[in-house]
Amino acid sequence: MALKDPMRGGGPPQEHRDPRLTRLYRAASGEEPPARLDAAILAAARREVGSRPRAVGSFLRAWRMPVAIAAVIVLSVSLVTLMMEEGRDPISEAPPPVAPPAAEAPVPPSADAVKELRDAPSKERAAVAQPPVAKPEPAPAPRVSVPGSRGLESKEPGAPAPAPAKTAAPFPSAAQEQRQADDAAGRRALPQPEPASAPRADRESAPPAPARALRAPPPAAAPAEAARARSEAGALRSDRPLAGGLQKSALLSELEREPPEKWLERIEELRRQGEAAVAGEVLAEFKRRFPNHPLPAGLR
Amino acid sequence: MSWDADSSDEELMLCYRDGDAGAFDALYRRHRGGLYRYLLRQCRDAGVAEELFQDVWMNLIRARSGYAVTAKFTTYLYRVAHNRLIDHYRKHAHAAVASFDDEDCEELESLPEQRERPPDAALDAKRQAERLLALVAELPDAQREAFLLQQEGGMSVEEIAQATGVTRETAKSRLRYAMAKLRQGMGEWR
Numbered sequence: 001m002a003l004k005d006p007m008r009g010g011g012p013p014q015e016h017r018d019p020r021l022t023r024l025y026r027a028a029s030g031e032e033p034p035a036r037l038d039a040a041i042l043a044a045a046r047r048e049v050g051s052r053p054r055a056v057g058s059f060l061r062a063w064r065m066p067v068a069i070a071a072v073i074v075l076s077v078s079l080v081t082l083m084m085e086e087g088r089d090p091i092s093e094a095p096p097p098v099a100p101p102a103a104e105a106p107v108p109p110s111a112d113a114v115k116e117l118r119d120a121p122s123k124e125r126a127a128v129a130q131p132p133v134a135k136p137e138p139a140p141a142p143r144v145s146v147p148g149s150r151g152l153e154s155k156e157p158g159a160p161a162p163a164p165a166k167t168a169a170p171f172p173s174a175a176q177e178q179r180q181a182d183d184a185a186g187r188r189a190l191p192q193p194e195p196a197s198a199p200r201a202d203r204e205s206a207p208p209a210p211a212r213a214l215r216a217p218p219p220a221a222a223p224a225e226a227a228r229a230r231s232e233a234g235a236l237r238s239d240r241p242l243a244g245g246l247q248k249s250a251l252l253s254e255l256e257r258e259p260p261e262k263w264l265e266r267i268e269e270l271r272r273q274g275e276a277a278v279a280g281e282v283l284a285e286f287k288r289r290f291p292n293h294p295l296p297a298g299l300r
Numbered sequence: 301m302s303w304d305a306d307s308s309d310e311e312l313m314l315c316y317r318d319g320d321a322g323a324f325d326a327l328y329r330r331h332r333g334g335l336y337r338y339l340l341r342q343c344r345d346a347g348v349a350e351e352l353f354q355d356v357w358m359n360l361i362r363a364r365s366g367y368a369v370t371a372k373f374t375t376y377l378y379r380v381a382h383n384r385l386i387d388h389y390r391k392h393a394h395a396a397v398a399s400f401d402d403e404d405c406e407e408l409e410s411l412p413e414q415r416e417r418p419p420d421a422a423l424d425a426k427r428q429a430e431r432l433l434a435l436v437a438e439l440p441d442a443q444r445e446a447f448l449l450q451q452e453g454g455m456s457v458e459e460i461a462q463a464t465g466v467t468r469e470t471a472k473s474r475l476r477y478a479m480a481k482l483r484q485g486m487g488e489w490r
Contacts, residue, residue: 016457016475017450021432021482025451028429033336033353038328041357045324048361049316 251282260286260293267299309373317367324364328357331374334452335381341436341448342385352388356381371462374453378463382445428486435485443478446471 255263263286270279283299303315303323309330315323335356340349359380370376436444442464449460461471 016472016479018479018483021479021486022451024425024429024432024486025436027425028433029337029452031337031340032333033350037350037354038332041354041361042321042325042328044358045316045328045361046321048364049319049321049324 248278248281248285251278252285255282260290263290264296264299268296271298310369313364313367313373314369317364324361327373331377334454335377338378338445338448338452339381339385342441342445343388344437348388352381352384356384359384372455372459374455375459375462378449378453378455379465382464432482432486435482439478439481443474443481446474447478447482450475 251266255266258266263282267279267283267286270276270282286293287295303311303320303326305326307315307323307326309327312323312327312330316327336349336353339352339356340346343349343352356377360377436447439447445464446460449455449463453459453463455463457472457475458468460475461468464471466474
């Protein structure tokens with residue numbers, strides 16, 4: 001018997017279907033598994049994953065994303081706020097860069113001063129050994145940075161003094177930072193002196209450090225390193241007349257931001273002009289600032 | 301991974317694999333009727349069909365952790381059901397095993413005997429449906445399976461071939477003969 005085959009030749013699934021048969025079959029077949037079977041299978045499925053019914057799961061799913069987004073936003077805002085506050089503090093709450101504490105003026109020679117004496121030419125030793133001039137040196141406004149000032153003010157009296165590098169830095173240039181690092185290294189090598197601001201009598205009967213710090217009032221407890229840096233800066237920038245009519249501070253100000261090569265050129269120039277003494281002082285300062293920089297044969 | 305009413309079967313099964321029992325609920329409700337009817341018409345015993353039905357779903361539940369999308373979910377589901385059915389046939393020395401193993405492309409002369417034309421030409425749909433179910437029950441097991449997979453599982457010839465483990469041509473032949481017999485059996489009432 002020849003069979004008219006509608007599916008012959010293959011084709012998409014629709015061509016293998018008979019809509020009338022499908023309609024009739026769907027009308028005829030309505031059997032369903034019993035409810036107890038449904039319950040048993042669904043319970044087994046839940047037991048397998050150890051989860052709760054969908055109501056709870058869907059609730060958690062629905063709120064998981066909004067809660068996560070809200071948490072991220074809150075954390076971000078908090079972080080940004082904190083960062084803004086931290087960044088604003090040194091500018092908005094820093095005390096004026098001038099007006100060092102009164103106790104700063106009569107600073108006795110400190111270990112740094114001794115070091116400076118060792119480094120500086122003999123002509124300048126007398127000036128450095130003298131107590132610095134009480135006249136405060138106003139630092140240039142744009143260069144003033146007092147990152148640790150707020151910490152000093154807000155710290156408890158018993159808190160340890162901050163590191164010298166974080167105290168007042170009137171010359172925040174790279175050369176100055178290098179010099180301060182060198183100074184710190186030198187101080188570590190030398191026997192540790194007492195803080196310069198502490199009176200001698202107090203030092204002799206000094207209790208352990210925390211108690212001593214408690215005794216000193218917070219403003220007067222400015223670290224000796226900060227005072228030393230300020231006194232040193234004052235010494236360098238004081239308009240002491242130097243040999244040949246030149247002023248060392250003017251020269252240093254001029255060379256402060258210059259590269260080492262410029263310093264060497266200037267020293268050579270001074271020598272050529274017959275200002276050997278000034279050239280020697282500048283050279284000494286150059287050696288302090290750039291201890292690792294090679295010197296020309298004529299300057300060694 | 302989340303799902304909704306429009307999610308595919310495969311997505312639901314993946315969600316269930318990942319621990320979402322709600323996804324299994326949705327998947328089960330989609331396929332419970334079709335799978336049950338497939339098993340019921342193949343084994344022709346409600347009690348056995350329920351047992352096989354539960355076995356198939358339990359196999360699926362136990363295998364959830366290793367599930368990966370390698371084929372359409374219905375193909376996967378009905379292949380499990382087909383294998384379970386074959387096991388049942390073998391266990392009970394059912395003659396259908398031979399039917400599945402042989403190529404049952406008998407001549408169409410061996411169609412079910414012609415029924416008497418009903419006296420009332422306006423036979424209602426219910427009686428037509430009953431007639432169709434009777435014709436389906438009389439089909440050889442392999443042909444009936446192909447027809448049921450198409451109707452209950454919504455599967456194409458290729459998917460039927462995958463689910464039953466035969467070539468596409470074999471599946472197509474079985475389906476073609478099944479449809480021809482059903483059309484011929486119902487033709488007198490058209």
